[in-house]
Amino acid sequence: MIPKPQPHGWGFFICGKLSYDYGGSERYAGARETMEKTRQIILPEAWSQQRPWLDHPEADIDAYVASLGKLPDYDLQAKLHAWKRDGIVIFEGAVSHKAIDAYLADIDLLIRNFRDYEIPVEVKGKQLSSREMDAFPDDLTGVKLNQMHWFSKTAARLSLTPQVTDFLKHVFRAPPTVCQSLTFWRGSEQPIHIDYPYVREQNPLSFLAASWVPLEDVHPDAGPLGYHPGAHNIERSGFFDWGEGSIIHDEHSQRTPMEFAQHLWARMAAEGISRQEFCPKKGDVLIWHGNMPHEGTRVKDPSRTRKSYVSHYTAEWAAPDWMRNHDIFGRPVGLFENGGNSFQPPWVDTLPVLPSWGRGRPLTARTVNNLARKLINRFR
Numbered sequence: 001m002i003p004k005p006q007p008h009g010w011g012f013f014i015c016g017k018l019s020y021d022y023g024g025s026e027r028y029a030g031a032r033e034t035m036e037k038t039r040q041i042i043l044p045e046a047w048s049q050q051r052p053w054l055d056h057p058e059a060d061i062d063a064y065v066a067s068l069g070k071l072p073d074y075d076l077q078a079k080l081h082a083w084k085r086d087g088i089v090i091f092e093g094a095v096s097h098k099a100i101d102a103y104l105a106d107i108d109l110l111i112r113n114f115r116d117y118e119i120p121v122e123v124k125g126k127q128l129s130s131r132e133m134d135a136f137p138d139d140l141t142g143v144k145l146n147q148m149h150w151f152s153k154t155a156a157r158l159s160l161t162p163q164v165t166d167f168l169k170h171v172f173r174a175p176p177t178v179c180q181s182l183t184f185w186r187g188s189e190q191p192i193h194i195d196y197p198y199v200r201e202q203n204p205l206s207f208l209a210a211s212w213v214p215l216e217d218v219h220p221d222a223g224p225l226g227y228h229p230g231a232h233n234i235e236r237s238g239f240f241d242w243g244e245g246s247i248i249h250d251e252h253s254q255r256t257p258m259e260f261a262q263h264l265w266a267r268m269a270a271e272g273i274s275r276q277e278f279c280p281k282k283g284d285v286l287i288w289h290g291n292m293p294h295e296g297t298r299v300k301d302p303s304r305t306r307k308s309y310v311s312h313y314t315a316e317w318a319a320p321d322w323m324r325n326h327d328i329f330g331r332p333v334g335l336f337e338n339g340g341n342s343f344q345p346p347w348v349d350t351l352p353v354l355p356s357w358g359r360g361r362p363l364t365a366r367t368v369n370n371l372a373r374k375l376i377n378r379f380r
């Protein structure tokens with residue numbers, strides 16, 4: 001008898017970040033094994049020694065751009081200078097409304113049929129699988145959908161917006177690979193933080209960036225994204241010691257995310273760096289550096305939504321092995337377009353995905369095995 005798959009608590013996503021509290025399911029043994037291996041103290045040198053080229057003071061952007069044969073359809077040179085100076089770039093009107101609407105339709109479908117899926121959802125801080133939920137809150141307050149790029153092709157497509165993948169290719173000097181995604185319906189009011197202590201599966205740690213795509217025009221009272229231009233420079237943000245000198249957060253950390261926020265507030269004040277708010281139009285996209293302090297600002301008008309989709313990326317070669325997945329013909333599993341990668345990791349092979357991925361599932365060792373077991377069971 002094949003045991004019926006049990007919905008997973010997806011406990012290993014805390015605040016939408018990968019954490020070590022992964023729950024006990026055998027189905028995610030691969031994820032668990034990898035994460036145990038990565039349980040370690042990471043010292044500031046790990047950040048400083050191997051950084052993307054633009055983070056080196058002597059990075060010569062003009063020479064780099066001059067060395068390129070073909071230039072993209074935007075001002076790459078100006079954008080790279082802005083990245084180096086501010087740690088933020090904005091592309092206006094870069095995301096197609098059609099692509100956004102297709103993703104909103106997928107979210108709508110998920111919300112109407114959430115028990116058909118095992119999507120990691122956070123509701124008011126509680127981590128759940130969509131299958132175990134009683135209902136979504138009516139106004140979707142406090143709802144965050146995690147890793148939708150695994151389950152929805154339209155989400156993966158938003159992660160791989162052409163100008164974003166192209167720009168990140170120059171930042172990393174390698175194809176960007178999505179390592180995490182978060183979908184918010186309303187302002188998150190998340191205190192100021194930097195991503196790498198939490199999004200830390202990439203090696204080296206410093207090969208990290210994120211894109212923030214509004215799924216609608218963002219009103220200033222809806223709790224826009226806040227960021228601190230120039231604070232991505234490690235000299236200005238400083239390192240935060242989570243305990244024993246480690247710069248990453250895990251279940252052994254002796255200090256809390258709120259202490260981290262206090263450290264960052266103090267650093268921003270000492271450096272005289274003020275906060276800017278991003279109130280974009282649908283179709284704009286903001287990309288931030290992996291060391292950029294950012295936050296969800298206060299929602300002044302709780303009746304307003306602030307639908308947004310965030311992707312975190314690393315360089316192709318820096319992505320952890322557990323993320324990579326190939327079918328029995330050796331083809332990568334996921335969405336690979338515009339020079340970027342969005343893998344569906346192996347444990348998603350046997351989970352239900354939204355129809356936007358198409359009907360068939362990839363023929364991986366896992367799906368073939370699963371099929372064979374189902375057939376044997378049927379004729380037994």
Ligand SMILES: O=C(O)CCC(=O)C(=O)O
Nearest residue numbers: 188189190225295296310
């Ligand atoms: O959109 C927000 O409010 C915050 C997003 C965020 O902090 C993140 O994705 O790291």
